[in-house]
Amino acid sequence: MTLASTAGPAGTRILGLGHYRPGNVITNHDLIARGVDTDDEWIKSRVGITERRWADPDETIVDMAEQAGSKALAASGVAASEVDLVLVATCTMPTPVPSAAPALAHRLGIEAPGAYDVNSGCSGFVYALNTASAAVLTGQARNVLVVASERFSGWLDMADRSTCIILADAAGAAVVGPSDAIGLGPVVWGSDGEQAGTVTIDEDSRFFQQEGQAVYRWATGEMAPVALAACERAGVDPSEIAAFVPHQANLRIIDALARRIGLPNAIVARDIETSGNTSAATIPLALSRMVERGEIPSGAPVLLLGFGAGLAYAGQVVLAP
Numbered sequence: 001m002t003l004a005s006t007a008g009p010a011g012t013r014i015l016g017l018g019h020y021r022p023g024n025v026i027t028n029h030d031l032i033a034r035g036v037d038t039d040d041e042w043i044k045s046r047v048g049i050t051e052r053r054w055a056d057p058d059e060t061i062v063d064m065a066e067q068a069g070s071k072a073l074a075a076s077g078v079a080a081s082e083v084d085l086v087l088v089a090t091c092t093m094p095t096p097v098p099s100a101a102p103a104l105a106h107r108l109g110i111e112a113p114g115a116y117d118v119n120s121g122c123s124g125f126v127y128a129l130n131t132a133s134a135a136v137l138t139g140q141a142r143n144v145l146v147v148a149s150e151r152f153s154g155w156l157d158m159a160d161r162s163t164c165i166i167l168a169d170a171a172g173a174a175v176v177g178p179s180d181a182i183g184l185g186p187v188v189w190g191s192d193g194e195q196a197g198t199v200t201i202d203e204d205s206r207f208f209q210q211e212g213q214a215v216y217r218w219a220t221g222e223m224a225p226v227a228l229a230a231c232e233r234a235g236v237d238p239s240e241i242a243a244f245v246p247h248q249a250n251l252r253i254i255d256a257l258a259r260r261i262g263l264p265n266a267i268v269a270r271d272i273e274t275s276g277n278t279s280a281a282t283i284p285l286a287l288s289r290m291v292e293r294g295e296i297p298s299g300a301p302v303l304l305l306g307f308g309a310g311l312a313y314a315g316q317v318v319l320a321p
């Protein structure tokens with residue numbers, strides 16, 4: 001026998017974006033004042049960060065996700081009653097259960113959607129975006145709310161100057177819905193589990209840890225071909241890309257990747273300068289801020305490239321909302 005199935009639209013696209021950054025601005029000088037053995041010039045030249053945001057002690061991942069998610073819904077024009085699936089990309093929940101997505105949906109007045117979290121570290125948003133797109137394309141959801149929300153300030157070893165200066169808190173969101181044209185290109189994703197131990201939250205210390213140089217070599221060496229393959233599968237020449245929004249881990253990685261991919265007409269996201277590294281949230285946060293500032297025209301092709309813990313990665317060309 002065969003089973004009945006549902007049918008969906010011809011394509012999907014991002015209908016609206018939103019973001020939220022907590023109010024506490026932590027400059028490099030603030031870190032020094034808190035006793036971190038570092039200096040402003042080292043952080044700016046080696047990582048590219050001038051300041052980052054940390055959440056209030058009682059501000060949660062769901063709180064930040066609610067802010068970003070409600071803005072994305074408003075920007076998309078999609079009502080809460082038209083959302084059938086809510087996905088939260090995060091790797092910094094304080095406990096394994098409950099997941100963030102059902103509580104987020106409840107806060108936003110989305111009644112009984114499918115709801116779950118996606119943990120793929122810094123590439124989590126792009127993974128969730130594709131899960132959302134697949135659900136709409138197969139007719140299993142009319143619209144999907146995808147939110148990446150991270151709260152690293154609860155997982156930092158302030159005695160480890162190679163990590164506590166980098167990680168930060170924020171949320172970014174997108175509403176994915178039906179479209180006559182294809183607005184989300186094919187994803188190019190993969191992972192290298194042999195290097196799983198290079199980015200971790202340590203089981204005993206509960207601190208974020210990474211082998212910075214190993215991840216740096218992997219990102220600068222392996223990710224440009226992934227980005228080029230994503231362009232090829234979407235049928236877009238790199239010269240047509242209007243904006244490049246990679247994971248914001250290190251400005252030197254971002255600049256090296258932009259050079260290697262060859263993106264002569266793209267504006268390159270440099271959100272790390274004022275937001276730090278917020279893992280899964282960096283891509284929707286940077287994209288939402290660029291769209292808000294009017295830097296990316298509606299309908300323009302944007303290259304997303306997530307990479308990090310896993311080690312997992314995902315590249316994809318999308319059209320700006």
Ligand SMILES: CC(C)(COP(=O)(O)OP(=O)(O)OC[C@H]1O[C@@H](n2cnc3c(N)ncnc32)[C@H](O)[C@@H]1OP(=O)(O)O)[C@@H](O)C(=O)NCCC(=O)NCCS
Binds near residue numbers: 037
């Ligand atoms: C983490 C990272 C910024 C560290 O930069 P780096 O240039 O590799 O730095 P190193 O760890 O080799 O340290 C170089 C020197 O700077 C020092 N240093 C490290 N952190 C410092 C800080 N915050 N302030 C001042 N000096 C610092 C080190 O002690 C070392 O000093 P030494 O040469 O006297 O021993 C970089 O490796 C990186 O961005 N890696 C990729 C991270 C990534 O993509 N992660 C993805 C998952 S989020």
